[in-house]
Amino acid sequence: MTAAETAVLPGLILQDIVAGYRGRPVIDGLSIEPVAPGRLVALLGPNAVGKSTLLRALAGLGSVSGRIVLDGRELTRLPRAARFGLVGYLPQSLPQPTSLLAWEAVASAYSATAPHGFGPAGGAADDAIESVFGELGIAGLALRRLDQLSGGQRQMVGLAQLLVRRPRLMLLDEPTSALDLRWQLRVLETVRGVARRTGAVAMMAAHDLNLALRFCDRVVVLSRQGVVADGPPLEAMTTGVLRAAFGVEARVERCSAGHPVIIADHAMDD
Amino acid sequence: MTAAAASGHGLAAGYRRFVRRRVLLLAGLLAAVLAALVADVATGPSSFPAARLLAGLLDPSVLGAAERVILWDIRLPQAVIALLVGASLGVAGVELQTALDNPMASPLTLGIQAAATFGAAVAIVFGIAVAGAGATVVVPGFAFLAAALAALALYALSRLYGAGADTVVLFGIALLFAMNALVALVQFVADPDALQQVVFWTMGSLAKATWPKVAVLLAVLALCVPASLRQAAAMTALRSGDEHARSLGVPVERLRLLVLARASLLTAAAVAFVGAIGFVGLVGPHIARLALGEDHRFLVPGSALAGALVLCLASIASKSLLPGIVIPVGIVTALVGVPLFMALILTRRRRR
Numbered sequence: 001m002t003a004a005e006t007a008v009l010p011g012l013i014l015q016d017i018v019a020g021y022r023g024r025p026v027i028d029g030l031s032i033e034p035v036a037p038g039r040l041v042a043l044l045g046p047n048a049v050g051k052s053t054l055l056r057a058l059a060g061l062g063s064v065s066g067r068i069v070l071d072g073r074e075l076t077r078l079p080r081a082a083r084f085g086l087v088g089y090l091p092q093s094l095p096q097p098t099s100l101l102a103w104e105a106v107a108s109a110y111s112a113t114a115p116h117g118f119g120p121a122g123g124a125a126d127d128a129i130e131s132v133f134g135e136l137g138i139a140g141l142a143l144r145r146l147d148q149l150s151g152g153q154r155q156m157v158g159l160a161q162l163l164v165r166r167p168r169l170m171l172l173d174e175p176t177s178a179l180d181l182r183w184q185l186r187v188l189e190t191v192r193g194v195a196r197r198t199g200a201v202a203m204m205a206a207h208d209l210n211l212a213l214r215f216c217d218r219v220v221v222l223s224r225q226g227v228v229a230d231g232p233p234l235e236a237m238t239t240g241v242l243r244a245a246f247g248v249e250a251r252v253e254r255c256s257a258g259h260p261v262i263i264a265d266h267a268m269d270d
Numbered sequence: 271m272t273a274a275a276a277s278g279h280g281l282a283a284g285y286r287r288f289v290r291r292r293v294l295l296l297a298g299l300l301a302a303v304l305a306a307l308v309a310d311v312a313t314g315p316s317s318f319p320a321a322r323l324l325a326g327l328l329d330p331s332v333l334g335a336a337e338r339v340i341l342w343d344i345r346l347p348q349a350v351i352a353l354l355v356g357a358s359l360g361v362a363g364v365e366l367q368t369a370l371d372n373p374m375a376s377p378l379t380l381g382i383q384a385a386a387t388f389g390a391a392v393a394i395v396f397g398i399a400v401a402g403a404g405a406t407v408v409v410p411g412f413a414f415l416a417a418a419l420a421a422l423a424l425y426a427l428s429r430l431y432g433a434g435a436d437t438v439v440l441f442g443i444a445l446l447f448a449m450n451a452l453v454a455l456v457q458f459v460a461d462p463d464a465l466q467q468v469v470f471w472t473m474g475s476l477a478k479a480t481w482p483k484v485a486v487l488l489a490v491l492a493l494c495v496p497a498s499l500r501q502a503a504a505m506t507a508l509r510s511g512d513e514h515a516r517s518l519g520v521p522v523e524r525l526r527l528l529v530l531a532r533a534s535l536l537t538a539a540a541v542a543f544v545g546a547i548g549f550v551g552l553v554g555p556h557i558a559r560l561a562l563g564e565d566h567r568f569l570v571p572g573s574a575l576a577g578a579l580v581l582c583l584a585s586i587a588s589k590s591l592l593p594g595i596v597i598p599v600g601i602v603t604a605l606v607g608v609p610l611f612m613a614l615i616l617t618r619r620r621r622r
Contacts, residue, residue, distance in 0.1 A: 059517055060519075061513075061516050061517065080519065080521075081519065083519075084518065084519025085519070088517070089517035090517070091511070091513040091514055091517055093511055093513055093514075095510040095511060095514055096371075096509065096510055096511045098509045098510075098564050099559065099563050099564050100506065100509050100510075100563065100564040100565065101285070101288065101563065101565075103281065103285045103288075104506060104563070104564070104565045105506075105509075105510055107503075107506075107565075108503050108504075108506035108507040108509075108510070108565070109507055109510075109514075109518050111503040112503050112504050112506075112507035112515065112518040112519065112520050113504070113518060113519040113520065126282035126285075127282075129281075129282070130281045130282050133281055139281055142281045142284070142285070143281070143284050143285060143288065145563075158510070158514065161510065161514065161518070162517075165518070
């Protein structure tokens with residue numbers, strides 16, 4: 001891969017992605033418009049439509065075929081270590097409540113695949129870890145044990161484990177599921193800020209349509225039939241799309257502050 | 271959630287204080303192990319004044335022939351082997367607990383120890399001798415073979431059925447019962463001489479310690495512990511959960527396989543020379559975890575030291591409980607280990 005090619009193709013390209021169980025794909029031939037660098041993309045859709053399956057597959061954790069091109073490099077052709085160096089994935093499950101300190105959980109993420117178990121000595125690692133705790137505003141948690149943190153706090157530690165590796169593609173599976181309102185906003189602001197600042201691509205599976213509407217540059221709406229909408233949030237999330245994907249009658253209105261808001265009126269009959 | 275200042279200044283310095291405390295704790299554990307080793311050497315059926323003991327350790331020529339044999343050929347190898355076996359079981363236990371994400375995992379509870387016992391019993395009872403290789407190699411060799419096969423069966427079963435870590439522990443318990451039955455079967459067909467040997471040996475005893483056995487155990491530890499330390503960060507990452515470790519690029523299945531291989535090797539070497547020693551592999555890691563937390567850079571050496579300490583103390587107790595009689599040390603570890611283990615579980619629950 002030459003430098004010129006890399007420069008021509010920044011961002012993320014997904015073409016003909018097939019993922020899921022062998023012989024029974026959950027995602028069957030998914031393609032989306034190329035994602036420009038620095039963008040936060042929401043992956044929306046009803047339950048069991050394959051949002052998590054897609055994220056895991058992109059992260060290299062599930063079987064996948066098709067083209068996944070990140071900054072000009074085809075991920076499925078990269079050596080394992082190089083691929084995991086580029087891609088960060090935050091699972092839907094929270095980090096387990098062990099007696100590990102939050103700092104140690106993040107430090108272990110930083111050096112988990114280092115060739116020797118002690119990781120890069122001192123300086124660089126310490127700075128990287130410390131800045132992530134600062135960035136997320138959770139410095140107060142760093143020296144506490146995970147089994148003494150709340151679920152939401154552990155979710156923040158999980159996010160710190162992802163961010164400390166500075167991935168070029170961030171895959172987040174419902175990163176705000178355990179968080180209260182304030183921290184939902186902070187997490188999304190942080191992720192969007194990191195993406196914009198570093199030119200990384202972030203893709204987030206979400207259930208909260210209004211958070212997606214508010215924070216994401218793009219939304220991809222999935223239904224059992226595949227991609228039903230792909231574009232800027234307001235263009236993609238129309239009444240028709242919401243009906244087709246989620247089976248609800250809903251409208252997009254503007255609140256008094258001028259933000260668009262989705263109001264779901266009722267579930268449609270089967 | 272704390273709304274602490276966004277800047278994280280001083281966090282690294284704060285964490286270094288934890289590191290210093292853990293290093294000090296490790297040093298303390300090491301000192302305790304060395305003290306226990308000396309006390310272990312000083313205890314025994316025949317009286318041996320402490321001053322003479324120390325002099326004899328520094329310069330064997332000051333001792334008479336009988337004293338020299340007692341010190342250098344009986345007590346010292348026994349004490350050193352207790353230390354090494356405790357360390358081996360401690361490391362095997364902590365690695366299994368992390369790899370299988372189960373605090374009840376250990377060479378004993380997963381049946382690896384019983385499999386090693388079975389392998390060694392077969393070698394003893396059927397008098398298997400490989401050309402040129404003495405009992406120092408054949409019995410541990412068979413123990414390792416059986417332990418490795420058992421660990422492999424555990425791994426294969428769990429892969430085949432896509433089982434989670436807790437199912438692996440259930441398989442392990444099933445394996446434990448199966449191996450115990452097989453050991454009983456071997457005992458049933460054994461002639462009286464071999465039977466006595468096997469029975470003595472299923473109790474776990476340090477009585478047959480020799481220097482070549484010490485060397486083999488040392489070699490196995492020297493092979494396994496550095497390998498385990500090299501994977502400390504990956505193992506620590508695994509504590510966050512399978513999926514989290516995988517997302518970081520940790521090859522979780524390969525890590526499990528390596529841990530099972532190391533645990534079989536450590537368990538087989540330990541079991542082959544001193545027989546079945548229960549609970550050290552379970553209690554050692556729990557003591558280390560309480561004292562040092564779960565960062566494997568500290569937890570693995572800590573478990574080795576805690577295991578060594580527990581077995582040294584058990585060895586001292588086995589020689590001093592009944593005057594003039596040495597109880598097989600496996601009986602002592604089981605008697606002491608069970609209440610200790612219960613206490614650990616209960617204090618941990620209360621702290622939560």
